[in-house]
Amino acid sequence: MTARILNGIETAAEIKSELRTRVARLAERGIVPGLGTLLVGDDAASRSYVTGKHRDCAEVGAASISVELPSTADLAEIADAVRGLNEDPAVTAFIVQLPLPARVDENAILELIDPSKDADGLHPVNLGRLVLGVDPLTAPAAPLPCTPAGIVELLDRHGVELRGARVAVVGRGITVGRPLGLLLTRRGADATVTLTHSRTPDLAAEIRRADIVIAAAGAPHLVKPDWIKPGAAVLDVGVTRVGTTASGRAKLAGDVDPAVAEVAGWLSPNPGGVGPMTRALLVSNVVEAAERNAALLVEATVGA
Incomplete structure (x- = not known):
């Protein structure tokens, strides 16, 4: 068996095409969605990610x-920049690119973000709304976490059935594992999720x-072929630097052994699987905001 590909590049392109239509409709009303980014320092990977978001x-x-x-900016300077993005009417939603300098309390900075301008969907208020099952399209501000939402969208658009499925999530991090478990067990998704980890x-x-x-x-190539039920869908989200190429570029490895392709029914490539979906869903969060x-402006006008 050779797994069919869960192609994140093509699926993200479809989503961006749909977003272009929605942005054009907003433009007819004089509204231009704006993504703000705050980058502290000059980490090459962070700069590449931010540049990609602006391109999207x-x-x-x-x-x-x-x-x-x-990189020398202190907590007060970074906090001032966050407040500026909160107050900027041109910024619909924004991200603080991580990691911040080691001396800076990242949680303190992230909690300063206005929840209604949280493009990543990881503000404590928005995660709390996810726990409560608040509808992200009707709440005052409830964007979904980008990578988990991208995973669900990738499965859905390839016809991989979630309802009634047994799902094993490997990893309990706040950006993927924990919120993904919440998304997959919501009414409508109705999967049965086991959240696994190193223990x-x-x-x-x-x-x-x-x-x-x-x-x-x-964890590079953690998931082995003999761990996989024949025909299962496998999504490789983890990325680890495992050295450098001859040209000096970072050599990366995913969490899934490439030989899993001979057992799985579906497999997301890494790169080219979940990564493009994360980026597309972040832009989607901005457009939805x-x-x-x-909609709130219309309500205020009607009520006036």
């Missing part, structure tokens, strides 16, 4: 607003029972 915005017709601070006894046995495996542990703002 340009593709769909949204604006992008970049704020950069030197799970007989991890291979837990994974072998799953119809869908989502590996987000950051602009649409919510437009």
Whole structure:
């Protein structure tokens, strides 16, 4: 068996095409969605990610607003930059690119973000709304976490059935594992989720029972072919630097052994699987925030 590909590049392109239409409709009303980014320092990977986000915005017709601070910026300077993005009417939603300098309390900075402008969907208020099952399209501000939402969208658009499926999530991090478990068990998704981690006894046995495996542990080639139920869908989310290429570029490895392709029914490539979906869903969060703002403006006008 050779697994069919869960192609994140093609699926993200479809989503961005849909977003272009939505952005054009907003433009007819004089509304331009704007993604803000705050980059502290000059980490190459962070700069590449931020640059990609601005490119995504340009593709769909949204604006992008970049704020950069030197690596020497202290907590007060970074906090001031966050408050500035909160107050900027051109910024519909924004991200603080991580990691921040080691001396800076990241949680303190992230909690300063206005929840209604949280493009990542990881503000404590928005995660709380996810726990409560608040509808993200009707709440005052409830964007979904980008990578988990991208995973669900990738499965849905390839016809991989979630309802009634047994799902093993490998990794319990706040950006993927924990919120993904919440998304997959919501009414409408209705999967049965096992959230596994480094302390799970007989991890291979837990994974072998799953119809869908989502590996987000950051452990190179952790998931082996004999761990996979034949025909299961496998999504490789983790990325680890394992050296450098001859040209000096970072050599990366996913969490899934490439030989899994001979057992799985579906497999997301890494790169080219979940990564493009994360980026597309972040832009989607910005557009949805602009649409919510437009709806609130209509309500205020009607009520006046």
